[in-house]
Amino acid sequence: MTGTETSPDDALALWPAPLAHGAVDATVTVPGSKSVTNRGLVLAALAAEPGWLRRPLRSRDTLLMAEALRAMGVGIEETIASNSAAPGEPGAPATGEAWRVIPAGLHGPATVDVGNAGTVMRFLPPVAALADGPVRFDGDARSHERPLHGVIDALRALGARIDDDGRGALPLTVHGNGSIDGGPVRIDASSSSQFVSALLLSGARFNQGVEVRHVGSTLPSMPHIRMTVDMLRSAGAAVDTPEAGGEPDVWRVAPSALLGRDLVVEPDLSNAAPFLAAALVTGGRVTIPDWPEHTTQPGDALREILTEMGGSCELVTTADGTALTFTGTGRVRGIDVDLHEVGELSPVIAAVAALADSESVLRGIAHLRLHETDRLAALAKELNDLGGDVTETADGLRIRPRPLHGGIFHTYEDHRLATAAAVLGLTVSGVQVENVATTAKTLPDFPGLWTGMLEATPGAAPMPRG
Ligand SMILES: O=C(O)C1=C[C@@H](OP(=O)(O)O)[C@@H](O)[C@H](O)C1
Numbered sequence: 001m002t003g004t005e006t007s008p009d010d011a012l013a014l015w016p017a018p019l020a021h022g023a024v025d026a027t028v029t030v031p032g033s034k035s036v037t038n039r040g041l042v043l044a045a046l047a048a049e050p051g052w053l054r055r056p057l058r059s060r061d062t063l064l065m066a067e068a069l070r071a072m073g074v075g076i077e078e079t080i081a082s083n084s085a086a087p088g089e090p091g092a093p094a095t096g097e098a099w100r101v102i103p104a105g106l107h108g109p110a111t112v113d114v115g116n117a118g119t120v121m122r123f124l125p126p127v128a129a130l131a132d133g134p135v136r137f138d139g140d141a142r143s144h145e146r147p148l149h150g151v152i153d154a155l156r157a158l159g160a161r162i163d164d165d166g167r168g169a170l171p172l173t174v175h176g177n178g179s180i181d182g183g184p185v186r187i188d189a190s191s192s193s194q195f196v197s198a199l200l201l202s203g204a205r206f207n208q209g210v211e212v213r214h215v216g217s218t219l220p221s222m223p224h225i226r227m228t229v230d231m232l233r234s235a236g237a238a239v240d241t242p243e244a245g246g247e248p249d250v251w252r253v254a255p256s257a258l259l260g261r262d263l264v265v266e267p268d269l270s271n272a273a274p275f276l277a278a279a280l281v282t283g284g285r286v287t288i289p290d291w292p293e294h295t296t297q298p299g300d301a302l303r304e305i306l307t308e309m310g311g312s313c314e315l316v317t318t319a320d321g322t323a324l325t326f327t328g329t330g331r332v333r334g335i336d337v338d339l340h341e342v343g344e345l346s347p348v349i350a351a352v353a354a355l356a357d358s359e360s361v362l363r364g365i366a367h368l369r370l371h372e373t374d375r376l377a378a379l380a381k382e383l384n385d386l387g388g389d390v391t392e393t394a395d396g397l398r399i400r401p402r403p404l405h406g407g408i409f410h411t412y413e414d415h416r417l418a419t420a421a422a423v424l425g426l427t428v429s430g431v432q433v434e435n436v437a438t439t440a441k442t443l444p445d446f447p448g449l450w451t452g453m454l455e456a457t458p459g460a461a462p463m464p465r466g
Pocket residue numbers: 034035118119191192193194197220221224225343344367
């Protein structure tokens with residue numbers, strides 16, 4: 001357990017989700033992307049020169065990543081950056097919060113606490129295989145249940161020595177000797193795209209690079225694999241992908257040094273979901289500044305999905321950059337949608353679907369059973385306990401809207417269950433969210449952002465409730 005894990009008191013606490021007394025109308029600045037920040041940290045740590053991450057997300061998952069890299073010898077300084085990069089360094093970002101990453105010879109002995117961060121538990125064993133000395137990995141109880149076989153088996157096949165208990169999961173120790181052969185490897189990544197991303201992110205530093213061939217029946221979260229490829233290329237790596245005319249399900253990273261970068265982290269578009277959903281379910285309007293015009297983040301799909309569910313959106317370019325304004329119409333429609341590529345959006349979409357005027361079917365998300373919690377079981381149970389009519393299907397959820405009532409919404413230490421519950425609480429009186437502090441996994445001060453959104457709204461301010 002880390003100091004950043006939810007404390008026992010937080011875990012027991014109930015947060016009265018504020019009711020919106022009208023249409024919300026607010027601008028919400030969403031913190032940086034977890035997925036971009038943690039990839040940025042790994043690539044910067046493996047680079048041949050120092051780099052910068054500007055506007056990084058500071059949340060449990062990213063602080064665990066930074067701490068783990070520090071434990072292996074990487075320098076990570078949290079700073080308010082100014083334009084004073086030393087000669088020969090990649091330019092420092094203009095101003096604002098930034099992390100300066102100073103790569104160093106990676107070494108053990110080290111201990112890594114992964115918490116319940118998929119990105120930490122999957123992306124770092126390949127980094128540890130490049131370190132000199134043993135690196136032990138452990139984390140929250142749930143981290144022992146989340147699949148890791150794709151990474152463990154692949155690293156062994158590529159020349160690494162790993163001690164584990166044979167279950168294909170944590171805890172484990174990687175015994176690195178400073179380098180790894182690399183080369184071709186076959187994996188089944190049907191339970192998590194993060195297996196592929198993990199091997200590609202470190203692959204440029206393997207002696208022969210890496211060729212990852214996915215042999216499973218299905219591969220979720222393709223935008224996250226595209227994000228990995230995109231960020232590797234920006235760091236100077238040569239990457240072949242299926243999209244670029246390569247073989248289906250095969251990715252290759254050539255061996256090379258990586259560049260230090262000056263990376264500006266985009267807002268976390270998946271974490272924009274509850275705020276956009278607030279506009280939809282209250283018939284209001286929410287603007288998210290700095291919404292990128294082009295992005296690999298899966299959260300960009302919210303524009304299409306929530307529009308189909310009854311809203312409309314506009315991406316506006318101003319002198320300050322682009323911003324997304326999402327407007328609800330007062331009507332919320334059900335949806336039949338395959339969320340295989342964008343699974344992390346499912347909890348909030350399920351909450352909106354429960355408030356819609358017609359049935360929804362969410363498909364292609366069987367792998368969510370292996371996320372922070374079994375998200376399909378948890379969503380079905382918690383929505384039904386509030387009076388909903390939700391059934392689990394083989395690969396998703398069928399949601400028939402019913403009048404909901406208040407009650408305790410359990411969150412199973414899952415940040416996205418908590419934000420989904422907050423959406424319900426906007427229009428359902430008396431929703432009490434258990435352990436809202438679990439949102440700190442990826443979204444610092446979610447309750448503050450949420451009440452800030454409501455307080456910015458004339459006439460829709462939250463009523464204090466006991
Ligand atoms: O690579 C990433 O940053 C992520 C990939 C996805 O994982 P899965 O492919 O395991 O669903 C996603 O759900 C997770 O939140 C973040």
